[in-house]
Amino acid sequence: MKAAIDWSIYIWRLYWNDSCFQYLLPAAVLYLLIFHRKKRSVRQVLAFSALVLFVYLFPPTSKLICFCIGDNVYWRVLWLLPTIPVIALAATELLRGRRSRLARAALLLLCCGVIAISGRDMLSSGSYTRTVNRQKVPDPIAHICNRIQEEAQADGIREICMVSDEYVASYVRVYDPSITQAYGRWGRNAINRAARRVFHLMRQEEPNYRKIAKYARRAGCNFLVISVPKKKVRKIKRFGYVKIGDVGSYSIFQLEEN
């Protein structure tokens, strides 16, 4: 029982990440309860929010939902809470009380200031970036895919099987689905045992490049993309891989036999 409540509280904190937005919500609820509780729309939204919070915090319901969706994504239940509409509703009701438009505009600016201080804006958080490629994947990955395709076309290779680290593997098939991979994100759906081995070797703090090349070849990969120090390149070459280019910190290798 206590563990379920603790988990709900932990997830609540995770969801709000210590921002002041979590205080705007109770403030809005309190304001609506005190000054506008007789309005039908306010009663509806508050009753629903209370019900959601009850379901979220009540151990039997939270346990049931956790069983259905998984503990680690329990925060998604908080999507049911109409946070943004409730805060906006309270602020709008506050502004509606002013007769002149000027006063409303001034108060609206004040509200915006409070919102800005309480939260964090999307641009400054570094969430957005610009890319050269239209598919909007990281540009180095687009360059890697293009380089591999050029080389494959020149050598008449029909099936490209590539192996790379987790970061590259996450975006390759978003950009170019004609390239097959030894495994996907988090090493998922590895095509064979050797591919699974490569994934684990790649994740090591000091990767064993010789073993990576050995198992990549055994997994049937004709292209290997890896961030490798210059001194260690020869270890990869020993297993038949030839370096065909560099993109950022990554080196692209092709199996010689192809």
Added chain:
Amino acid sequence: MAFAGKGLLALIWLLLVPAFAGALFFRKDETPTWIDCLLAGYLFLFSLSELLILPMMYFRLPLHVLVVSYGVLTGICALAGAVRLARSGRFSLQRPCAGRAADIGQSRQTVQPSRPGLIGLLRGSSPFLWAALAVIACQLAIVFLAAHFDADDALYVAAGTTATETDSIFYIDAYTGTPDRWLSNRYALSPFPIFLAVISRLCGGLHAAVTAHTIFPPIFLICVYSVMYRLAQKWFEGDRDAQGIFLFLTAMLSWFSAYSVYNTGSFQMLRLWQGKAVLAAFLLPLIYYLSVSIILERQTRYSWALLFMANLAGCLLTSMGIILTPLMTGLFLLLGLLRHRSVKQLFAGIACCLPSLVLGAVYLFLMM
């Protein structure tokens, strides 16, 4: 086909088709607004996609069969909707269209034009509404032009690109590109990436990643704010200033939601091409609006069919939707039962949740 031509096709398939098709879900004596039509249209498109994709996936039919079926069916519905709207005079810019008199307790003759035509809308608008539209326009430009990298695309977008590349529905693994056991995967119950693939094909073979990262976010953002505007109209009926202020504040609150990666605003602004983001930012608020209107206020304007389609749409978007949409509907049914004490309404609501309940049982079976 040039990129601009494909963009035009995208506007047709993602704005015009849903807006026209949505008109079919209102009674003939109703005159729904464009916003109503668009929202109902999306519920229809999403639920139709779920109904088409699941059996086709099971029988391992190629993607082009799905594309043709979807294109023909939605095209016919859009045409029928356009005819209905034309007959009701909805295309006239001057014509004021009255709300349903019975809903507001007035005779039809005395009803004021609560939802005027385009010119009336521009004339009677509030500066706060314009300010809100300006903020929303900035957000649309940003999500259209800027990129946000999300490693979840390894599944959600790659499944779409894989489907278009291999002309298959979910039986080629998105991670590796090799034939896979997708049918045993719980993700297969929520094939939103296949919807992405279908739209990409219909848009003249637009790359699925371009559709996801450039076309979907602004289109779905329009849908998100359409829901918010309908909420504003419900909560502040007749007060255009208040409606504008509410819309402006929702836009600002969403913009300043980068405080965590889990909240709705963050999903809305950063990755509105993924099914779970569409669920959080668009579908759940829409279900809130519909549930209040249908269950709590018993408005005849919206039919139970819309709530049924909303639950089916939740199943398409994400496996989380299979659980969260009936949960939300269920909570409203509970509130409705307390208020109206109507068992008939309860059964109607449970019927709306049936698709989610059936798929939910399959989902739990696959999870075990």
